[in-house]
Amino acid sequence: MTLPEVLLWRLLRGQPQGVKFRRQHPSSRIGMDFYCSDARLVFEIDGIAHDMGDNPERDLNRDAWLRSKGIDT
Known part of the structure; x- marks a missing residue:
């Protein structure tokens, strides 16, 4: 993971307000x-390469x- 992803994961892995996130979650595509x-929410951390x-x-x-x-980004 990139540094911004690591920093966000530190917050999300604690399940803020009971909301569970998965990191690097695969889908069919x-x-x-x-x-x-x-x-039904995705956070994408897009650096300068994007x-x-x-x-x-x-x-x-x-x-x-x-x-x-039906998934928001």
């Missing part, structure tokens, strides 16, 4: 940085695919 199945090349388009496609599954 992508891996999600942090996923809460009860809230601003380069075709990554911005891939991220938009990822978010659209997640939305199609």
Whole structure:
């Protein structure tokens, strides 16, 4: 995990307000940085590399695919 992911995981692993997150949760198409199945919510920590090349388009496609599954990013 990257430093920002480690820092966020320190907060989420304590299950704030009883909300359970999984880290590096796989799905059929992508891996999600942090996923809460009860809230159908994903946190993606996208560093500077996501601003380069075709990554911005891939991220938009990822978010659209997640939305199609009823999962907010």
